[in-house]
Amino acid sequence: MLEAVGLCKRFGALDATHNVSLRLEAGARHAIIGPNGAGKTTLFNLLAGEIRPDSGRILLDGREVTRASPDARARAGLGRSFQRNNLFESETVALNLALADIARRGTGWQVWRRLASDRAARARAEAVAAQVGLGDDLASPVASLSYGARRQLEVALALMGEPKVLLLDEPTAGMSPEETGRMLGLIDSLPAGLAVLIVEHDMDLVFAHAHRITVLNYGEVLFEGTPDEVRASALVQDTYLGEDAEAC
Ligand SMILES: Nc1ncnc2c1ncn2[C@@H]1O[C@H](COP(=O)(O)OP(=O)(O)OP(=O)(O)O)[C@@H](O)[C@H]1O
Ligand SMILES: [Mg+2]
Incomplete structure (x- = not known):
């Protein structure tokens, strides 16, 4: 449903996105995690068409949308929730x-x-x-x-x-525990065929809801796998999850 191939985006000397590839099938529940400044929002903006990549391609339901406007992507089946009001x-x-x-x-x-x-x-x-x-x-x-x-x-x-693909940027940011619970219920009840990509800091949410997780670090994909594989990865543990992972 959504495929990114070798996306690159530089801001001046900074490689905000470096050779990032990602593939979501219909019904995917895919999360992007990584430390502050890892390039999660930049990747989202590339996928949604808010910014254009320097190189790489984006395909939506098999159609090339790399240079398409956000509106054209929305018409082609890409939905995104905005944090902006x-x-x-x-x-x-x-x-x-x-x-x-x-x-x-x-x-x-x-x-x-x-x-x-x-x-x-x-x-x-x-x-x-x-x-x-x-x-x-x-x-x-x-x-x-x-x-x-x-x-x-x-x-x-x-x-x-x-939409065929839904992008959710930190859907529970700033929420009370009760509000978070409701949002999790909402995410759980989304149509099974919808491909969902979530950027999220809340590891409980990520590990409970994602089928696949991409870990970004310094703009690059550090690791991609199932929640169990991410938990078991020494590389991810050392670089990002650290001791907190015990709690997940
Ligand atoms: N428009 C821009 N111009 C210059 N630098 C930018 C721009 N947008 C993002 N950056 C830089 O690119 C890097 C990645 O930023 P990004 O916002 O994608 O990170 P993030 O993973 O979403 O972080 P957070 O978890 O804090 O939301 C950061 O170093 C950021 O300062
Ligand atoms: Mg961000």
Whole structure:
């Protein structure tokens, strides 16, 4: 579903991404871990099209998207949740979701209000809200939502585009334990066929949910394997996980 081949990205003298390759099949649950500054967000931005690689290729469902815009990638099946706030604060959860559906279908913005009452958009908004655990919050203005619920809504917005691949950038960052639990439930309940790539610092989440893990270090792939293989890797232990790994 998503393949990166030999991606390289330099910022001045810094190799932020060096020869990184990655392959996600349909239904993948793949995590990227690594120390601060390892290049996780840069890799995400390359995959999402926010920045362009100096060399290497990116394929989405078999199609070359290396030079494609973020919008073109979204239309080709790539969904991503943003940590940046992307929400219409004073509008309801239902309207935010319906607008995402309308935007996806490329309808003119000027008629959005009329179309927001469009039955198909509303039905889809209700289904996705229920999917992410916001079924009871459809009529709530975004401004009234808790931090955790807003993050759930951001995932819902990404799902409105019916992606084949979903990129989640630190989905539980800044969350309370209760909010983290809800987000884990959401991730668990994502459609089985969806390929999910998660950048995450929370090792409990990574080891519980990922089927494969790529460990980045100084922009390079240090190791890739199953959670058990990552745990057992002396290289990963020495370089990154260290003593904390005992707790995983
Ligand atoms: N636009 C940029 N210009 C210059 N340097 C950058 C830019 N973006 C990232 N970097 C540098 O590239 C390296 C990798 O950064 P990146 O944000 O990808 O790391 P990360 O693994 O996401 O770290 P963290 O865990 O702290 O989020 C860092 O040294 C960072 O300072
Ligand atoms: Mg980062």
